[in-house]
Amino acid sequence: MPREYQFPFELRHLVYFREVARRLHFRKAAEALAIAQPALSRQIAQLEAALGVRLLNRSSRRVELTPAGAALLERLEPVLAALSRVPADLKAVAEGRVGRLRVAFTGLAMATVLPDILRGFHRRFPGIRLELNESPTALQLAALQAGEIDCGFFHPDGPSPGIDTTLLLRERNGVLLPADHPLRRKGSVRLRELAGTPFVLFPRANNPGFYDRVLAAFASSGVAPRIAEEVWPRSNGVGLVRAGVGATFVSPSEARNLPPTVIFRKLLGPAPVSTLVVGWRSQPPPPPALAALLDAAARHAAG
Amino acid sequence: MPREYQFPFELRHLVYFREVARRLHFRKAAEALAIAQPALSRQIAQLEAALGVRLLNRSSRRVELTPAGAALLERLEPVLAALSRVPADLKAVAEGRVGRLRVAFTGLAMATVLPDILRGFHRRFPGIRLELNESPTALQLAALQAGEIDCGFFHPDGPSPGIDTTLLLRERNGVLLPADHPLRRKGSVRLRELAGTPFVLFPRANNPGFYDRVLAAFASSGVAPRIAEEVWPRSNGVGLVRAGVGATFVSPSEARNLPPTVIFRKLLGPAPVSTLVVGWRSQPPPPPALAALLDAAARHAAG
DNA sequence: GGAATTGATACTCCCTGGGCATCGATGATA
DNA sequence: TATCATCGATGCCCAGGGAGTATCAATTCC
Numbered sequence: 001m002p003r004e005y006q007f008p009f010e011l012r013h014l015v016y017f018r019e020v021a022r023r024l025h026f027r028k029a030a031e032a033l034a035i036a037q038p039a040l041s042r043q044i045a046q047l048e049a050a051l052g053v054r055l056l057n058r059s060s061r062r063v064e065l066t067p068a069g070a071a072l073l074e075r076l077e078p079v080l081a082a083l084s085r086v087p088a089d090l091k092a093v094a095e096g097r098v099g100r101l102r103v104a105f106t107g108l109a110m111a112t113v114l115p116d117i118l119r120g121f122h123r124r125f126p127g128i129r130l131e132l133n134e135s136p137t138a139l140q141l142a143a144l145q146a147g148e149i150d151c152g153f154f155h156p157d158g159p160s161p162g163i164d165t166t167l168l169l170r171e172r173n174g175v176l177l178p179a180d181h182p183l184r185r186k187g188s189v190r191l192r193e194l195a196g197t198p199f200v201l202f203p204r205a206n207n208p209g210f211y212d213r214v215l216a217a218f219a220s221s222g223v224a225p226r227i228a229e230e231v232w233p234r235s236n237g238v239g240l241v242r243a244g245v246g247a248t249f250v251s252p253s254e255a256r257n258l259p260p261t262v263i264f265r266k267l268l269g270p271a272p273v274s275t276l277v278v279g280w281r282s283q284p285p286p287p288p289a290l291a292a293l294l295d296a297a298a299r300h301a302a303g
Numbered sequence: 304m305p306r307e308y309q310f311p312f313e314l315r316h317l318v319y320f321r322e323v324a325r326r327l328h329f330r331k332a333a334e335a336l337a338i339a340q341p342a343l344s345r346q347i348a349q350l351e352a353a354l355g356v357r358l359l360n361r362s363s364r365r366v367e368l369t370p371a372g373a374a375l376l377e378r379l380e381p382v383l384a385a386l387s388r389v390p391a392d393l394k395a396v397a398e399g400r401v402g403r404l405r406v407a408f409t410g411l412a413m414a415t416v417l418p419d420i421l422r423g424f425h426r427r428f429p430g431i432r433l434e435l436n437e438s439p440t441a442l443q444l445a446a447l448q449a450g451e452i453d454c455g456f457f458h459p460d461g462p463s464p465g466i467d468t469t470l471l472l473r474e475r476n477g478v479l480l481p482a483d484h485p486l487r488r489k490g491s492v493r494l495r496e497l498a499g500t501p502f503v504l505f506p507r508a509n510n511p512g513f514y515d516r517v518l519a520a521f522a523s524s525g526v527a528p529r530i531a532e533e534v535w536p537r538s539n540g541v542g543l544v545r546a547g548v549g550a551t552f553v554s555p556s557e558a559r560n561l562p563p564t565v566i567f568r569k570l571l572g573p574a575p576v577s578t579l580v581v582g583w584r585s586q587p588p589p590p591p592a593l594a595a596l597l598d599a600a601a602r603h604a605a606g
Numbered sequence: 607g608g609a610a611t612t613g614a615t616a617c618t619c620c621c622t623g624g625g626c627a628t629c630g631a632t633g634a635t636a
Numbered sequence: 637t638a639t640c641a642t643c644g645a646t647g648c649c650c651a652g653g654g655a656g657t658a659t660c661a662a663t664t665c666c
Contacts, residue, residue: 005336007386011314012623026644033308039624041645051390053397057587060631060643067590068397075389082382083310086375087354094356094371284360287370315654329613342655344614361613364663 008050011083014076016043017055021073024063096288098127102149103293104135106207107234109153109276112253113168113300121296128289134233136206144281150290151280153297157209162282166294168301169276173249176241177263188266191221198228198246200237210274214249217270238262249274311353314386317379319346320358324376327366399591401430405452406596407438409510410537412456412579415556416471416603424599431592437536439509447584453593454583456600460512465585469597471604472579476552479544480566491569494524501531501549503540513577517552520573541565552577 019029020040030040048055055069065073092098105114118130135143140152141160156165175189181197183189204211218225228246231237237248241262251274255264278297280286286294322332323343333340351358358372368376395401408417421433438446443455444463459468478492484500486492507514521528531549534540540551544565554577558567581600583589589597 005315005338006318006383007314008390009314011310011312012308015309027642035308035623036625037644038626038646042623045645051393053393058644060645061633063644064587066397066587067402067592068393071396071402072389072393075385075392079382079385080309082378086378087311089378090354090356090371090375093374094369099370099374284367284369289370330611338654339656340613341615341657345654348614362663364612366613 009047013043013047013050014080016040017047017069018073018076018080020044020056020063021065021069024065026058026063092127094288096125096128096290096292099287099289100129100131101151101289101293102131102133103151103153104133104140104143104149105153106137106140106155106276107134108155108251108254108274109168110134111235111257112251112276113297114153117293117297117300120300121293124296125289125292128292136232138206138208140279144279147281150286151278151293153276153278155207155210155275156277156279157207160279163279164282165277165279166298166301167275167277168297169251169253169274171251171253171274172267172271173251173274174255174264174266174271175247176238176250176255176258177247177265178241178244179261179263180244181247181263183265184263186265188268190269191217191267191271192223192269194247195223196226198226200229200231200240200246200248201225201227202232202234202237203230206232210272213272217272220270312350316346316350316353317383319343320350320372321376321379321383323347323359323366324368324372327368329361329366395430397591399428399431399593399595402590402592403432403434404454404592404596405434405436407436407443407446407452407455407457409440409443409457409579410437411458411554411557411577412471413437414538414560415554415579416600417456420596420600420603423603424596427599428592428595431595439535441509441511443582447582450584453589454581454596456579456581458510458513458578459580459582460510463582466582467585468580468582469601469604470578470580471600472554472556472577474554474556474577475570475574476554476577477558477567477569477574478550479541479553479558479561480550480568481544481547482564482566483547484550484566486568487566489568491571493572494520494570494574495526495572497550498526499529501529503532503534503543503549503551504528504530505535505537505540506533509535513575516575520575523573 016029016033019033020026023029023032026040026044027037030037033040044056051068051072053068054066055072057064057066089098118132121128122130133149135152137154137157140149140154141163143149144152144160144163153168159165175194177184177197183193201211201214215225226246229240231240234248238250238258240246241248249272250258250264252264252266258264278294280290280294285291319332319336322336323329326332326335329343329347330340333343336343347359354371354375356371357369358375360367360369392401421435424431425433436452438455440457440460443452443457444466446452447455447463447466456471462468478497480487480500486496504514504517518528529549532543534543537551541553541561543549544551552575553561553567555567555569561567581597583593583597588594
């Protein structure tokens with residue numbers, strides 16, 4: 001009997017028993033298992049002793065299952081089948097062929113680079129299930145630290161300890177104006193010209209770095225911003241602009257995917273700068289599936 | 304690494320790994336497993352080598368699961384849980400507390416003793432699932448020999464090799480007459496008085512012993528039977544009698560459960576005798592669940 | 607910077623699984 | 637009916653390897 005940690009038997013006993021129970025013949029089963037018949041007899045006897053139950057009625061001419069033996073065989077089949085798949089499955093997980101990635105992103109990420117990155121990644125790694133959740137930068141950083149997500153697409157406000165990042169996007173923002181805005185005829189505008197225009201921004205806590213860059217741009221233009229609304233996620237800001245509530249800031253990449261019911265104009269002079277990175281825990285090093293996604297992101301940024 | 308019969312690991316490795324994966328702490332896991340920490344480290348290393356995959360990232364201060372380790376833990380939980388139930392389940396099967404019995408019976412058995420036997424048995428062994436199938440005697444004997452049923456309630460025609468039986472019922476049959484039969488006023492009749500009455504019998508092959516006893520009873524009464532129909536199962540014969548097709552033979556026990564739309568009369572003089580037994584394979588000896596059913600049947604016959 | 611804690615390693619012991627030879631039992635065959 | 641072949645069980649031995657003890661190297665905390 002094996003040392004008892006929890007089970008009074010070992011996988012060996014179960015596999016041996018299954019072979020005997022299938023063939024109802026010790027010698028043939030032993031041959032199939034590539035062991036000698038006495039060894040098999042002893043292992044079966046051990047298993048019976050460990051369970052305190054007779055599994056096989058055997059004369060020297062016939063071997064047959066007891067009800068308990070039949071019940072054991074029945075229960076064993078699915079268990080052993082599941083275990084036999086484990087090695088190949090784990091290899092696939094380790095190599096990144098199958099698995100799961102928890103990915104967080106901001107609205108800007110989804111409006112710009114993320115769809116392309118995911119499309120290419122999913123084509124090359126169809127076995128990886130992505131769990132995508134929109135989330136503001138601050139929450140993404142906390143979730144990364146806590147190990148709740150594997151990577152995030154966010155807008156960094158300086159470096160974070162233990163988090164590595166790759167820059168994906170760094171763009172001077174332009175402004176998004178309602179279709180009936182007085183400056184709609186101009187090809188580009190200056191912040192100073194927008195002194196009287198109400199702006200749609202977002203809660204500072206969700207991305208303090210960019211929020212402060214917005215205020216800094218206003219300040220260096222010598223105007224004070226009129227903040228009409230704060231809205232989150234940012235994608236809803238476009239609707240407010242279309243509704244004529246005010247203007248807002250968007251990056252050129254984002255503007256390309258907006259309908260012509262709103263007007264995008266480049267900013268001359270001071271302008272807030274959006275940065276988008278993908279970030280992940282530096283320790284432990286990214287497992288293969290994550291490494292593949294990060295690689296896809298980096299190549300998208302470069303190409 | 305264990306000798307490779309099929310799996311590159313043993314249950315021990317899996318249980319050890321689960322403990323470490325749950326606690327993320329080798330020393331505490333070793334303590335819980337009641338082994339020394341070095342032994343645990345080595346078994347985990349072996350498991351990783353066998354799978355060709357790193358399961359845990361460990362520094363001397365932190366232990367964490369790799370994606371492959373997380374996948375393994377996920378797959379292990381249900382498997383180990385299923386295996387941990389096996390010993391108790393098999394014990395229950397071996398003791399006859401749970402299980403399955405395949406029981407065949409004839410119409411007469413169901414019309415007489417079987418319901419009582421089953422009611423008592425099921426109350427005392429609620430864990431035993433009964434699979435009940437009506438089947439003629441000859442088929443029951445073949446099914447017993449082939450191991451397709453565990454016991455049968457049938458009408459033996461002499462002893463069968465390898466089959467043990469217990470007598471449950473041995474009754475002189477009476478006759479079942481249509482309500483408008485000329486002899487309906489008599490309290491009992493003789494076969495000789497039924498010379499002109501057509502009879503509803505059954506295919507001889509389904510119970511040749513009883514069939515021949517019927518013919519013998521007619522012969523010793525000096526009359527030749529008029530056979531109107533042969534029908535199977537026998538319960539349908541009652542319907543034909545009620546329809547006025549003819550008379551048939553039934554045992555007094557069976558007659559007690561028949562509606563007053565047909566008339567049962569005892570037979571004086573020669574009469575066929577019905578015997579009902581429960582039979583089972585003599586080798587191997589009946590497992591507990593079957594033994595309990597056989598015991599219930601025997602006690603019903605005695606009591 | 608020292609101390610404590612953690613997982614890994616070196617070495618040893620001995621338990622136990624496996625092989626070989628053989629036995630007793632059971633049908634098959636002549 | 638006597639012989640033979642085949643089956644599973646048993647006795648004996650060997651060696652592989654699992655577990656224990658002592659110790660090491662690395663990391664973190666005070």
